[in-house]
Amino acid sequence: MLIDMPQSFLDYVRYAQLVAQLGFFSTTFFCFILVFLTMFGVKRNFGTYKYLLVLFPVVGIFFATIELILYPNVYSHNAGFVVYSTSRPFNMTQDAVTWFIVLYTGVYATTISMLSVQFLYRYWAIFDEKKLSFFKGWRFLICTAYSLYFGIQWALGTYYFGKIDDYAENYLRLEMMQKYSTDFSEIAGMTLVAYDKDGNIRWFNICCTLNQTFIMMVQYSVIIYCGIWMYIEIEEKVQMLSLSLRNLHKQFFKTLILQIVTPTVTLFLPVIIIIYLPFLDLECDLPTGIFLSAFTLYPAMDAIIVMYIVADYREAAKTMLKEALHKVSSWLGTVETDKSSTRARSTATNLPVALSPN
Template structure:
């Protein structure tokens, strides 16, 4: 459904900014708690998985921070879309902001890549524990490099293949002026138009879509493959483990199941809608940036899922909260005792002074 009034689009821009702010503060809060509990609260040894539980939330906070600073927005019109920002934080140039938009897209790819690494770790932990050696010591850097590589491939693809050319400017200029009251000279960003005026595919732009599709296909295939086999054979494989480890694996499996459903809704679906909509060349006029802003909520949701399902986190949180309340109570009692002693001494002094005057 087209939104023909400029104020409608400006409302959606404000909504997108509010979602971005909500995403940042919720992500920062819950991810910090998850990292803190992982490092100082949980007593169980998770092995190398501990580093993934720390690294993933930190990437999420970084992603949400970029969203909060630059407020990237998306506008989809017929066979094209534009990912842009009118923000100029720290007096950055238009070129610098465009570069950060590419970085923002790249961090998104690193996020979904790191999610697939978590699934791979849990799969090997159950079915082929010897391969966990690839997560120990310096080999853990392999998975960091893996996530950075796909982040670079996605970000560079967006920056290079979706550079705003004259055809994209002419295709989107009038709509951008009418809907957002802004001109291309005022914005930094990237744009894609799937077809030229004769209906031919603009392959240079479409290479960006193909690149993103390939990356998502790789990561989602790993996630689905690991999840399906863990679902089919986990009960049989964990029977040989101790009861404690068996429960832990089942808890992490439940976590990973929710980590399929949640990113499918918040990470994959919004981006797929944005990048494939132009290929249909429908008569659409949509402020799709509101969907992109919801992506920032995922790291917070992921942290909540882990802390809710894995019992070690609930126990650690309760223990640390109890200690904090006990310390606060002890401090309040100390303050009340000091105040009472002060009042007693003051009363005694006043009585002594009164008796002396008598």
């Protein structure tokens, strides 16, 4: 027998699904525009950085698509939390949905890893241009492999160390039923409970947190290191470049500053709160899945940042919009002319012979 879901939790579920839909459509729209402008609109040659500018939004669209399909959720209770989904898209089995959630977490790690690669590229472009050879030709695959490696490590660590065991199921079952009217045996996902009944740390579960912390520390350290040194020395270094390149580097630097603040708020902090809250063992019941909404919105925000700050994108967008409007205007003019000609011929045909021109 299912227990009626409290109105507040019902509203939360609806809100989370609405934000997931909004995130998918906004991410798809803005990331598509960014990719299109990068490939066909922007005239300046960004070198191999162009591929990073294309690859990142493509991964963002993939990430948002998985969230739209699965509607993953997180529920935190005292010393534990569960990442789960009750959806069964395409009639997938419970195990298949679990693997898709694992894939979802892996794409998150791939996203933050690709962000650190972008910072490293900009850092070397200013301070050690010879090292940009790592981004050219087949070596670009090293950058891709770097991001994929950490994505796989995060996903497998989450799956292996976060498996739902009997203790975690018993710990969270009653609360899940009361808050979400959900039978724990029917959900697909992973759990983490920090302490056992005697108050001892469940180290096997905690290895999941340690693995995730290591990956985040590596990526965030690269981001912060490159960001700080570019802030300290960029003025001196860019003086040796041409005015055009100097302005471009400054624009990308402003972009990267926002790309530090934005992922800190939308990508890193939410995960840190979710995975470290159990260690406090507070008496709380929180729908922490609300933080997942920020993950989906981030790729759209990142695309907007690049297109707003980098002048080449603004100019390319204006040029392509003007051309599109001109073509639409010309097409409408042609249609109107054809209609006028048709009406004139029709009128001439229907005139009496006596009124027809000689």
